[in-house]
Amino acid sequence: MKKIASFTIDHERLLRGVYVSRRDTTPKGDIITTFDVRMTEPNRQEAISPEALHAIEHLAATFLRNDPEWADKIVYWGPMGCCTGSYLLMQGELTPEEILPLLRRTFSFIADFEGDVPGATPRDCGNYSFMDLPAAKEAAHRYLEEVLIPITPAQTAYPN
Numbered sequence: 001m002k003k004i005a006s007f008t009i010d011h012e013r014l015l016r017g018v019y020v021s022r023r024d025t026t027p028k029g030d031i032i033t034t035f036d037v038r039m040t041e042p043n044r045q046e047a048i049s050p051e052a053l054h055a056i057e058h059l060a061a062t063f064l065r066n067d068p069e070w071a072d073k074i075v076y077w078g079p080m081g082c083c084t085g086s087y088l089l090m091q092g093e094l095t096p097e098e099i100l101p102l103l104r105r106t107f108s109f110i111a112d113f114e115g116d117v118p119g120a121t122p123r124d125c126g127n128y129s130f131m132d133l134p135a136a137k138e139a140a141h142r143y144l145e146e147v148l149i150p151i152t153p154a155q156t157a158y159p160n
Contacts, residue, residue, distance in 0.1 A: 011043060012043065017038055018036070034088070074090060076088070100151065107141075
């Protein structure tokens with residue numbers, strides 16, 4: 001079987017950052033950009049707990065789909081199985097640099113969030129109690145302050 005593209009990235013050298021994972025064209029000609037929103041260095045830093053990633057998923061998806069500028073471009077936000085970040089799928093041929101202000105607002109929202117996590121009820125979520133809001137806020141704050149605000153070009157292009 002052919003190895004998929006995301007398994008060809010050198011995870012031993014991958015930094016925390018925002019990367020274009022792939023671009024796909026729909027049958028109608030629309031471009032979908034998949035962003036790798038990498039919050040921890042794979043295999044070198046502790047992964048984010050699944051409970052924290054679940055809370056981040058609910059908060060980020062809600063924020064992004066309500067953003068006045070970008071809501072109509074958001075296709076999907078979801079956690080990576082390896083628990084080192086999330087994928088953001090957006091309509092259009094976009095770059096990390098173009099979406100950095102949006103991601104900074106998103107992670108600031110998560111870091112500062114108070115109250116009940118949107119959709120965290122038995123009616124709205126298949127595992128509503130599997131969330132850790134304090135850990136999500138901590139991870140979001142760390143990613144915002146250590147990566148998104150001072151981001152470098154090496155954190156927006158996959159290592160060769």
